[in-house]
Amino acid sequence: MQPEKKAVVTVLGLDRKGIIARVSGVLYENGINILDISQTVLSGYFNMAMIVDVSEATCGFDVLDDAFKALGAEMGLQIRIQRSEIFEAMHQV
Amino acid sequence: MISTNEINETLRMIDHEKLDVRTITMGISLLDCVSSDPEKLARNIYDRVTRKAGQLVRVGQEIDREFGVPIVNKRVSVTPIALVSGAVNDVLPTAYALDRAARETGVDFIGGYSALVQKGMTGADRRLIESLPQALSETEKLCASVNVASTRAGIDMDAVRLMGEAIVKTAERSGGIGCAKLVVFANAVEDNPFMAGAFHGPGEGDTAINVGVSGPGVVKSALEKVKGQPFDVVAETIKRTAFRVTRVGQLVAMEASRRLGVPFGIVDLSLAPTPAMGDSVAHILEEMGVEQCGGHGTTAALALLNDAVKKGGVMASSHVGGLSGAFIPVSEDIGMIEAAAAGALSLDKLEAMTCVCSVGLDMIAIPGDTPSSTIAAIIADEAAIGMINNKTTAVRIIPAPGKDVGDEVEFGGLLGRAPVMPVHRTSCERFIERGGRIPAPLNSLKN
Incomplete structure (x- = not known):
């Protein structure tokens, strides 16, 4: 078992059916475990942040980034995956 | 655990406030x-x-x-x-x-x-x-x-x-x-990551990774939330923002250093503008209350900004160096371009601003027929400010061939565009012809 390596998946855009299913699908296919999900829908606008563990991912970051970009384009959403250190560096001392 | 608000704040800084790492x-x-x-x-x-x-x-x-x-x-x-x-x-x-x-x-x-x-x-x-x-x-x-x-x-x-x-x-x-x-x-520095003045000084090791951060848009946006409040609040707000921006620079520097197998050198705590809207140092000064950059109050506003950026950034990085401070390149900053084109920002005011900013007279277009002795005298003035105040100063000035005051020069990309600014027309020839050395000032004798 490798140590946990976290990333943050963020999804922004108009709410529609299947967002969580499709995003989780990409994560599942690539061996990534979801650790936490926070989601809000305000006036039809969907905003989700997922903390995921990429330590057992079966692909590189570039593959995930491409997969989420393609899914985002298909669903009219902005989907991103970023290493969690960037958020920790900015907000935690 | 990171909160959703923190995640959204970071994304907003990157997407809307043009937070970036200017250079590795x-x-x-x-x-x-x-x-x-x-x-x-x-x-x-x-x-x-x-x-x-x-x-x-x-x-x-x-x-x-x-x-x-x-x-x-x-x-x-x-x-x-x-x-x-x-x-x-x-x-x-x-x-x-x-x-x-x-x-x-x-x-x-x-x-x-x-x-x-x-x-x-x-x-x-x-x-x-x-x-x-x-x-x-x-x-x-x-x-x-x-x-x-x-x-x-x-x-x-x-x-x-x-x-x-x-x-x-x-x-x-x-x-x-x-x-x-x-x-x-x-007073050039040996570990500056910013161009055009970067060189690897003779006191440096074999290789080093130096990172320059940016983020005028993030500072401007943070100041919009403290409108009308005293300067103590302004300074604190800039410090807090600079800390966050610099932490990103430190993270990127360490990561680049590790992946390349090259020692980490420094993070340069700079506010480097680009010609894009929302990425301007001049607009930060205007947010502080100066109607247009170049007006009275500009130097004081810039002094506060430059100091607060350093104070906020220095805690966020293990090694700070380079030029560290707020840059004021005219052609690379939409607010400076507007102020120069409107006649609000003069070369003389820019010279005063270089006493308190990170470097000096930067990316300024002047008439193409400016004599070399006048340019040399501009360099001498700027060098004197650096020498006496124990800081880095510089001149990056562009005589625009065939152009005069009122014309504009387009450089493209990050270099932007510059309105041709007037220079004093009095002769500097006798001054420059003398040659020799201006002796080091008394404050150089520190031992």
Whole structure:
């Protein structure tokens, strides 16, 4: 078992059916475990942040980034995956 | 655990406030490339740069993608070329070799076509200065700098005169653009990651990773939330923002250093504007209450900004260096461009601002018929400010061929566009003809 390596998946855009299913699908296919999900829908606008563990991912970051970009384009959403250190560096001392 | 608010705040800074890492700059020592054969020297330099920096662009792109923070430029800085070209009569082959190496590695700029002449010039220094017009007009990515003064050594007025002439000739040969890649320094620093003045100082190790952060938009946006509040609050707000921006720089620097196997050098705590809307240092000063940049109050606002950026950033990085502070390049800052075009911002006010900003007179277009002695005198004034105040100052000035006050010069990309600004028309010839050295000031005697 490798140590946990976290990333943050963020999804922004108009709410529609299947967002969580499709995003989780990409994560599942690539061996990534979801650790936490926070989601809000305000006036039809969907905003989700997922903390995921990429330590057992079966692909590189570039593959995930491409997969989420393609899914985002298909669903009219902005989907991103970023290493969690960037958020920790900015907000935690 | 990171909160949703924190995640959203970071994304907003990147998406809407143009938070980015301006540059990862790899410093490379060329001291072991020395040869008395000009072709061999050029080949050694090309081989060394391409070998050391071969992976720099790829690693920069990887970090950009994984962390989701744009890394705008990947650059290389090298040992001042005058230090390694002492045994050859023709220094130009090294300029072409550096430019070729930059293209081969895919970096945006390569800096270090430089000479350190604050106290005197060697033959190699003189040859390098004389080669600047040709080197800068026949290369694309090469950046040059010459240090003509320091607090310890005073001002080398012979070098100042030569640099005035070199700037005029470079403008004539390159249509002006070559001057955007040439900086004349006082108190130049050895680990600056920013162009055009980056070089890898002789006191540095074999290689180093230096990172320059950016983020004027983030500071402006933070200040919009404290409208009308006292300056104590303004300073605290800038400090807090600078801390966050610098933490990103530190993270990227450590990651780049680890992946490239190159020691981490410094993070340069700078606010570097771009010509894009929402990425302006001038607009931060205007947010503080100055109606337009250049008006009364501008220098005080800039002093507060420059100081607060350093105070906030210094805690966020293990090694701070470079130029660290707020840059005020006219052509690269939409607020400065507007202020200069409106006549609100003059060269004299910019000179005053350089007493309290991170560097000096930067990316300023002046009439194409400005005499070299006037440019030399502008350099001398700026060098004097640096020398007396124990800070880095610089002049990157562009005589725009065939253009006069009221015209505009377009440089494109990050270099932006500049309205041609008026210079004083009184003669500086007798002043510059004297030559010699202006002695180091009393405050240099610190031992």
